[in-house]
Amino acid sequence: MPEDRIEADADVFPAAADSRPRTPRERARAQTVADIVRLGREHLAVHGAAALSLRAVARDLGVVSSAVYRYVENREELLTLLLIDAYNELGDEVDAAVGAVPEADFGGRFAALGRAVRDWALREPSRYALLFGSPVPGYQAPAERTTGPGTRVITALIGILDGAFRAGRVVATGRRSPAVAAGLAGDLAKIRAEFGLAVPDDLLARGALAWTSLFGAVSFEVFGQYGAGTFTAREELFDHQLAVLADVAGLPAAGAAV
Amino acid sequence: MPEDRIEADADVFPAAADSRPRTPRERARAQTVADIVRLGREHLAVHGAAALSLRAVARDLGVVSSAVYRYVENREELLTLLLIDAYNELGDEVDAAVGAVPEADFGGRFAALGRAVRDWALREPSRYALLFGSPVPGYQAPAERTTGPGTRVITALIGILDGAFRAGRVVATGRRSPAVAAGLAGDLAKIRAEFGLAVPDDLLARGALAWTSLFGAVSFEVFGQYGAGTFTAREELFDHQLAVLADVAGLPAAGAAV
């Protein structure tokens, strides 16, 4: 388990992922960084991102505050590590949930993806907020380290949509399909080329809507934007929203005959 | 203009809205509170909610830090005032945008509502984040003061949907209308009773989806969840999303014949 822990956290450093720590000192250092991330994750989960304190982490680590700066450049650096850590945990859970549904059940895979996101978000509201809530002011996540793990969910979603389209399982969407303007069409063409997709413009734009809508629904629930007692059957509401969104994206119903 | 300022900020205190300050001292006090809110709004807009500092506001006010505690109980209280202030500004802009479209143009009113939300959010990202981003940790907005202004947008949206339904202008939605589970149906019935609505369950649930999806799309854009160069034609993307969402909610196209 501790070995797993180290490996998992080693993924946080893409450059160091291939060079395993060899000397005892390097091993100890890697372990300390892993401990800092673990403690930071706990503080983050309990108190939220804004209250994440390097001094508190140092106390829990049994070390004086200045010592943690040997391992973490500053507070932002730790936030970045926790950002990557959370993105990867969410990505792992989404991948597992999607992978547990037959590949040809596109509607079921979409529903599994959505439910995995919601389940993780409700279980880890503070970490979800770090990923999808207000950006921490003055903090800009370094794109070269976060785009990889940060795009795992949308990559999985695109895979489902494109797979359904290639399998000829995308049903004609609602009556009214708004025209795709020229500029947007250019963006979509770039995305299609980058991911090697086959889906046409309108469907791709609808996929983007399903993407943002999924996180909109989850954020409303996690951030308490629904009133206090407005929706008591939140799981049913979410499932309804997922079903409508699947339809919007042209996906067949979950479990539909292959 | 300063008079307007005072009146606008007086709305922040529902209890005091009817009792105008009479004595000079009360007038001075109201003015000071208004100044604090104004300075807080500026700090909030520039530095974000987490960096909002009462000491900094006090400095800008030309007063020692402890003095502001005569007017504002604590930092949370100021955040609550700014929350109400922002909710009302957003509500005003949405109401104005919706009101500028003919009442029978339900699709147009929906589009105007969505664009007003997006425009305000892009213009005031920090204040939008305070309303719809991660909740400030340890801070729970007092419902009795914020629910009123906080529900203006959804109230306007519900008005459009219900109006369209009552006018018989709601078109049959997409092929697949997922069943509404029992618990969700109960929640929807309560909402229908509370607002005196006529829309049936499925349509009401779709309205909730349009609601959360609208803010999901706006949040993605404001919070930078889209990649850096993924979407360059963001207004076109948003308009496309709005059009699909209108269709999801059963609304006719904007400007459709009355």
Added chain:
DNA sequence: CCTGAAGAGAGAGCACTGCTCTCATATCAT
């Protein structure tokens, strides 16, 4: 008009934060 109460501001202080600097010690490679 005078006086006492209440309002308002100043200042000191406490506990906390991020972060830097210096100094001493422990560890490692040569």
Added chain:
DNA sequence: ATGATATGAGAGCAGTGCTCTCTCTTCAGG
């Protein structure tokens, strides 16, 4: 064994929210 390096401790600075006390001003009632 030795010299370089990694690590931790401690002090310190500037900032934060918030409280307490002390003084001065303003106002209302006699």
